[in-house]
Amino acid sequence: MSASSPVVEFTDVAKRFGDAPPVLSGITLCAQSNEFISLIGPSGCGKSTLLRLIAGLSPVSGGKLLVGGRPPAQEASDLAFVFQEPTLLPWLTVRRNIEVMLRLRHTPADRRRALADEALSLVRLTSLATHYPRQLSGGQKMRVSIARALTLEPKLLLLDEPFGALDEMTRDHLNEELLAIRERQRWTAFFVTHSVAEAVFLSTRIAVLAANPGHIVHEVPVDLPYPRTPETRLSPAYQTLVAKVSLLLRSVEVSTPHAA
Amino acid sequence: MSRRALSFLLPVLAGAFFIGLWYVVRLQVIAADQRFLLPAPDAILRAMGERAPMLWSATLNTATGALLGFGGAVALSFTLALGLSLSPLVRASFYPYLMVLQLTPVIVLAPILILWVGPGLKSVVIITFLICFFPLVVNTTQGLISTDRNLVDLFRMSRASRLQEIFLLRVPSALPYFFTGLRIAATLAPIGAIVGDAYAGNSGGGQGGLGFLTIIFSAQFQLPALFATAAVSCLLGFVFAGAVVGLSWLALRQWHDSYQRKDL
Ligand SMILES: Nc1ncnc2c1ncn2[C@@H]1O[C@H](COP(=O)(O)OP(=O)(O)O)[C@@H](O)[C@H]1O
Ligand SMILES: [Mg+2]
Numbered sequence: 128m129s130a131s132s133p134v135v136e137f138t139d140v141a142k143r144f145g146d147a148p149p150v151l152s153g154i155t156l157c158a159q160s161n162e163f164i165s166l167i168g169p170s171g172c173g174k175s176t177l178l179r180l181i182a183g184l185s186p187v188s189g190g191k192l193l194v195g196g197r198p199p200a201q202e203a204s205d206l207a208f209v210f211q212e213p214t215l216l217p218w219l220t221v222r223r224n225i226e227v228m229l230r231l232r233h234t235p236a237d238r239r240r241a242l243a244d245e246a247l248s249l250v251r252l253t254s255l256a257t258h259y260p261r262q263l264s265g266g267q268k269m270r271v272s273i274a275r276a277l278t279l280e281p282k283l284l285l286l287d288e289p290f291g292a293l294d295e296m297t298r299d300h301l302n303e304e305l306l307a308i309r310e311r312q313r314w315t316a317f318f319v320t321h322s323v324a325e326a327v328f329l330s331t332r333i334a335v336l337a338a339n340p341g342h343i344v345h346e347v348p349v350d351l352p353y354p355r356t357p358e359t360r361l362s363p364a365y366q367t368l369v370a371k372v373s374l375l376l377r378s379v380e381v382s383t384p385h386a387a
Numbered sequence: 388m389s390r391r392a393l394s395f396l397l398p399v400l401a402g403a404f405f406i407g408l409w410y411v412v413r414l415q416v417i418a419a420d421q422r423f424l425l426p427a428p429d430a431i432l433r434a435m436g437e438r439a440p441m442l443w444s445a446t447l448n449t450a451t452g453a454l455l456g457f458g459g460a461v462a463l464s465f466t467l468a469l470g471l472s473l474s475p476l477v478r479a480s481f482y483p484y485l486m487v488l489q490l491t492p493v494i495v496l497a498p499i500l501i502l503w504v505g506p507g508l509k510s511v512v513i514i515t516f517l518i519c520f521f522p523l524v525v526n527t528t529q530g531l532i533s534t535d536r537n538l539v540d541l542f543r544m545s546r547a548s549r550l551q552e553i554f555l556l557r558v559p560s561a562l563p564y565f566f567t568g569l570r571i572a573a574t575l576a577p578i579g580a581i582v583g584d585a586y587a588g589n590s591g592g593g594q595g596g597l598g599f600l601t602i603i604f605s606a607q608f609q610l611p612a613l614f615a616t617a618a619v620s621c622l623l624g625f626v627f628a629g630a631v632v633g634l635s636w637l638a639l640r641q642w643h644d645s646y647q648r649k650d651l
Pocket of ligand 2: 174175176287
């Protein structure tokens with residue numbers, strides 16, 4: 128992926144499943160390198176589907192989608208996916224969970240170990256490396272899931288409501304941690320969330336989606352300087368943006384006829 | 388008293404109470420001329436002692452049949468489950484015939500088997516196999532197709548081969564289901580071998596099992612010996628079930644929620 132060409136480029140993309148009405152339509156969106164784009168919108172509007180299109184887990188039905196200048200492919204090696212649930216293998220320890228993707232990619236053992244060590248320390252879980260997932264809290268499991276994604280040294284990170292199931296304090300904390308990691312690693316992120324505050328805190332840009340069919344109704348640039356810290360949340364600029372995006376989201380949710 | 392001591396003491400007390408009740412019922416409730424129908428526990432123990440060699444060899448024969456049938460069912464059901472997990476179409480085409488296997492009563496099957504392979508161990512093994520097979524194949528298949536969809540996607544995104552996906556992901560996540568099937572089959576196996584032995588066992592040359600003994604003892608109206616046979620059959624069942632519980636503990640205790648230690 129060269130610096131000049133966009134990392135992800137949607138041009139009038141549509142997605143339908145079988146004969147059902149389209150889930151996504153007219154999606155045009157361009158992500159430059161190192162952008163952090165949040166997708167926010169009513170549930171069922173196709174946010175997860177959009178991520179799955181980028182990951183090549185599901186084919187587009189119309190329009191053009193380029194990832195790193197090429198059609199999406201699920202075996203793209205510089206892409207990592209983080210799901211809403213931690214999605215860990217319960218029979219493996221934290222360390223082995225983090226290494227499992229590398230193992231599948233035939234990464235040599237010493238390299239694997241080094242990458243896992245680095246990821247463990249990035250998410251501050253080194254002391255829990257030999258624990259099993261069931262021994263961890265929800266926030267800790269999510270950090271393992273993020274660490275696993277980071278070992279892949281992704282250029283593109285797709286996160287589907289990764290902190291949706293966590294309490295607000297843990298979520299704030301992990302948001303700060305994620306940005307701290309972003310300072311040290313350079314990736315482009317697509318981040319699905321239901322939380323406006325989270326979207327504003329993390330993103331360089333927020334895309335607000337409406338449903339039936341899912342389409343982007345607003346794009347809001349977030350001009351807050353990085354690094355963002357807990358103090359950022361107290362700044363008027365941040366709070367103005369949160370209010371603005373909340374209003375946009377409310378107008379979308381009100382105008383969207385909810386599916387039964 | 389500690390919880391641990393209680394959990395040991397209570398079953399013993401319950402057992403003592405039950406045996407006491409047994410004597411009371413026998414001596415106070417049942418008329419004297421009917422008492423032979425419910426032999427006293429000590430009489431049963433004596434019968435067991437007197438016929439120990441006979442019971443022991445019958446138990447060995449039954450255990451052999453049960454173990455072979457059970458083991459064969461585990462191996463074959465696992466292989467078949469792997470195949471069935473491939474597609475809903477494959478499952479839809481095979482399940483009705485698996486049901487046929489399960490629904491055919493042993494009493495109908497036995498004479499056919501005797502004609503095909505002759506009476507004896509072979510027939511007993513086949514009957515045990517058939518009785519164990521269905522719960523195993525159904526549970527294992529269910530486990531293999533219940534893998535977390537997102538995990539499958541993660542594996543595909545890591546370019547996992549089909550074999551890696553099956554053996555590193557689907558099989559381990561199916562283990563809890565597999566052990567559920569295994570527990571059911573383990574309790575069915577000795578029963579299957581005993582019933583199979585009663586219908587299609589071999590009476591000649593000390594090759595009979597517990598099913599054969601049951602027929603002999605009931606024909607001779609030896610009730611204490613019959614009860615002793617029942618007790619030995621239960622013990623055999625306990626050994627089978629216990630072994631599977633142990634195996635499942637070994638395989639799952641580290642990670643599965645069902646073995647999560649409770650905070651006391
Ligand atoms: N594999 C699929 N087959 C059919 N319909 C699907 C599939 N995946 C998602 N959908 C439909 O697409 C719509 C959008 O789903 P999703 O992308 O999960 O929404 P969101 O993540 O925004 O809540 C929903 O109506 C859902 O039912
Ligand atoms: Mg979703």
